Amino acid sequence: MYKYIVTVLSFFLFFGICAQTLTETEITKIKHLSLNSLHTVEDPSNKFLNKEGARALGKALFNDSRLSSNGKVSCRTCHIEQYAFTDKKKLASGLREGFRNTPTLLNVSHQHWFFADGAKDSIWAQNLSSIENPAEQNFTRLEVMRLISTDKLYRKQYDRLFEHDLPNQSDLDQYPLKAGPNGELKDLISWKKLTKNQRHSINLVFTNIGKAIASYVSILESKPTRFDKYVDDIKEKTISSYLNASELRGLKLFLSQKSGCSNCHSGPIFSNKSFHNIGTGIPAKDNGRSEVIESVLRDPFNCLGIYSDAKPEQCSELNYINRNKHQLRGTYKTSTLRSISKTAPYMHDGRFETLEEVIKHYIFIGQSETIKTDLSPISLTEKEQLDLVSFLSTL
Numbered sequence: 001m002y003k004y005i006v007t008v009l010s011f012f013l014f015f016g017i018c019a020q021t022l023t024e025t026e027i028t029k030i031k032h033l034s035l036n037s038l039h040t041v042e043d044p045s046n047k048f049l050n051k052e053g054a055r056a057l058g059k060a061l062f063n064d065s066r067l068s069s070n071g072k073v074s075c076r077t078c079h080i081e082q083y084a085f086t087d088k089k090k091l092a093s094g095l096r097e098g099f100r101n102t103p104t105l106l107n108v109s110h111q112h113w114f115f116a117d118g119a120k121d122s123i124w125a126q127n128l129s130s131i132e133n134p135a136e137q138n139f140t141r142l143e144v145m146r147l148i149s150t151d152k153l154y155r156k157q158y159d160r161l162f163e164h165d166l167p168n169q170s171d172l173d174q175y176p177l178k179a180g181p182n183g184e185l186k187d188l189i190s191w192k193k194l195t196k197n198q199r200h201s202i203n204l205v206f207t208n209i210g211k212a213i214a215s216y217v218s219i220l221e222s223k224p225t226r227f228d229k230y231v232d233d234i235k236e237k238t239i240s241s242y243l244n245a246s247e248l249r250g251l252k253l254f255l256s257q258k259s260g261c262s263n264c265h266s267g268p269i270f271s272n273k274s275f276h277n278i279g280t281g282i283p284a285k286d287n288g289r290s291e292v293i294e295s296v297l298r299d300p301f302n303c304l305g306i307y308s309d310a311k312p313e314q315c316s317e318l319n320y321i322n323r324n325k326h327q328l329r330g331t332y333k334t335s336t337l338r339s340i341s342k343t344a345p346y347m348h349d350g351r352f353e354t355l356e357e358v359i360k361h362y363i364f365i366g367q368s369e370t371i372k373t374d375l376s377p378i379s380l381t382e383k384e385q386l387d388l389v390s391f392l393s394t395l
């Protein structure tokens with residue numbers, strides 16, 4: 001009797017495994033999705049990225065709510081570690097509510113463009129805009145310089161790291177309390193009244209601070225998940241129990257042309273890092289990438305600007321930027337799918353609360369949209385949709 005049960009069980013187990021076996025093509029594909037395939041990060045525009053002391057200073061600033069106009073908002077307010085550095089909200093809210101959902105910061109240094117529309121070409125330039133954004137920290141760059149110059153510990157950390165000198169108290173007395181080009185009108189007027197040299201000096205401190213914060217943000221990376229352990233087993237050619245039957249079916253579906261998911265969500269962070277129209281743009285309100293092309297090219301803090309440490313030929317993203325606004329209308333950066341079960345709600349405006357809803361979007365796409373998208377609707381059974389969600393949850 002015992003023998004009989006074992007034989008029957010082995011038959012089902014064998015049959016189950018065969019049904020889930022991966023083809024050679026699938027195996028090649030999944031190897032590229034493993035975290036082991038991540039390369040080390042470089043950012044030629046930030047020479048302090050790996051400098052000793054930059055991370056510690058950056059981490060302290062990331063968590064310091066004094067870098068905000070009401071003293072209550074820091075990067076951590078919206079990028080909370082427990083939720084993979086997101087905030088669980090539909091739209092982010094700092095000094096007031098913004099218009100975008102907070103994305104994860106895990107693996108962000110592997111992106112080429114930052115923000116859903118890629119409005120910034122480096123993490124340090126991105127950080128600076130969060131500090132000054134009226135909806136986020138609403139701080140001015142002169143106040144940043146004041147804080148770093150007057151806080152004893154920050155001053156010491158700064159002096160050790162950067163060659164550019166901070167002002168002393170009598171220099172600071174020459175300045176107004178607040179000034180910056182991106183805040184309230186009166187701060188802009190104060191900014192305009194400063195001399196060119198004063199503005200340059202403030203910008204230098206400001207960019208150094210952005211570069212220190214970027215040095216910390218760049219080390220925020222995913223830890224290997226069940227999916228990565230499964231890939232390790234496959235590489236070793238051992239039978240893996242890291243994924244269950246539904247997750248495996250989901251993986252195969254994810255890789256298939258039937259779903260098309262891995263055409264855009266590719267590589268170890270599950271993003272091809274480029275911009276696509278998947279019908280999430282909002283005509284007359286938010287057209288994504290097409291609206292920021294000019295501003296990123298004009299940005300004084302971009303890779304080609306005077307505050308960048310890169311040689312012009314190292315700025316390939318900017319040098320080869322797609323400027324075809326018509327083509328880019330309604331496109332957004334392909335989101336990473338790492339830690340996806342911790343980062344709801346989804347899409348640049350947090351419109352979907354669950355992964356099930358996101359998948360429905362891909363099924364009904366094109367049928368209700370007025371914009372022409374890069375996608376055709378896909379057809380998936382209820383069970384296939386469940387399998388896809390189970391797979392995504394292993395990331």
Ligand code: HEC
Nearest residue numbers: 074075078092093094100101102103114115116127130136
């Ligand atoms: C009020 C909430 C809030 C605060 C405060 C905030 N962020 Fe963000 N962060 C966001 C939102 C929302 C986005 C996405 C905006 C968009 O796509 O346009 C974002 C995007 C980013 C990105 C780009 C991610 C990507 O994949 O493109 C980085 C990096 C980042 N934030 C780091 C920081 C740092 C560092 C600070 C502090 C200096 C900070 N953020 C402060 C809400 C916030």
Ligand code: HEC
Nearest residue numbers: 259260261264276280332333334335346347348358362374
């Ligand atoms: C043509 C490229 C493309 C294809 C194909 C594609 N996606 Fe996406 N995906 C995107 C883009 C772009 C976004 C971000 C859109 C936005 O923020 O408005 C996105 C967003 C998502 C999100 C939300 C991520 C977040 O953090 O907000 C999930 C989940 C997702 N896709 C899963 C899938 C699945 C599952 C498939 C296959 C059924 C798929 N995608 C196919 C480009 C694509």
